[in-house]
Amino acid sequence: MNRMSKISIPVMVATVGIFTLAGCGTSANNNANSGVTTNSAGTGSSSGTGSNSTSQNDLLSQVESTHTLSVAVSAFAPQDFQSPTTKQWTGYDINILKGFAKTLGATLKVNAMPFNSSIQAVADKRDDLTIDIYYTKQRAQVLDFSRPMLNYNDVIAVNSKNPAISSTNVSSLKGKKVAVVLGSAEVAEAKNIPGAHVKQYNSVAESFLALSQGRVAADIQPDTDVSWAKKQNPNLNIKLLGTVPSSIAPPIQSLRGYYGVPKGSYSTRFLDKLNAYLKQIVTNGTEQKILDKYGMSNPVFLKGLASAPNTYSGN
Incomplete structure (x- = not known):
């Protein structure tokens, strides 16, 4: 999927109870x-x-x-x-x-x-x-x-209970497991991190689940997706750490x-x-x-x- 030259959180079925999102099809x-x-x-x-x-x-x-x-x-x-x-x-x-x-x-x-x-x-x-x-x-x-x-603004989310990184600096992300969504613009951002192990998931929900379970150190997603996930479930075990470093992300003016x-x-x-x-x-x-x-x-x-x-x- 490529809605805005990047992935936005799609309507999807809940995964192990993390989300309650919308279904498809009505009259x-x-x-x-x-x-x-x-x-x-x-x-x-x-x-x-x-x-x-x-x-x-x-x-x-x-x-x-x-x-x-x-x-x-x-x-x-x-x-x-x-x-x-x-x-x-x-x-x-x-x-x-x-x-x-x-x-x-x-x-x-x-x-x-x-x-x-x-x-x-x-x-x-x-x-x-x-x-x-x-x-x-x-x-x-x-x-x-x-x-x-x-x-639109790409951000870095981490596990809220046991964050594996404490800074959004590229040096902090170096060599870490970083989640992104398959086919999204965030894939290129993650691949700009030296030595990063980029893990690509089929949906935002799957990537957040991996982050919540500690299988990745960070998750790069649009701020809209993180904000919406936390709005839907305030107890979701993720938190926003900060924006993606400008050295690896496109300028915000191009993300409108x-x-x-x-x-x-x-x-x-x-x-x-x-x-x-x-x-x-x-x-x-x-x-x-x-x-x-x-x-x-x-x-x-x-x-x-x-x-x-x-x-x-x-x-």
């Missing part, structure tokens, strides 16, 4: 009172179909006339997932986009599908926008991007999340509305209140976003 009826409808087949019966990019038949007019905003998701907690109790879609991206949809007089429609399919669904106008993703030149060939809505929309003039007016809304909620504190629900109280998540440009600038 629209389960979300009838949530402001969200669901199409788990991922076909994306979009409100944004049509190739005419005039203001009379562009993305904004389609959303306003159908009263539906269609978002392609890949079921990653805490961004977008189904509550294990209510089966309704939730997560900070869902909360943000429900609020935006309301400003357009629309209901948010969730179409769940594999991550790679979600990019193509929006590029083909079968869905209106993606859940937040990293900017890449390849994606920019088929999508236009919103202003940044979140900073953006929403993607169909490329071209078809999306221009819609993107203007979305950018204005994103700037408003980061400025007035609404976005931080949303993040707080998912344990994301660290100010690094929104640092510099209020003054960020509306178009990708690389900083």
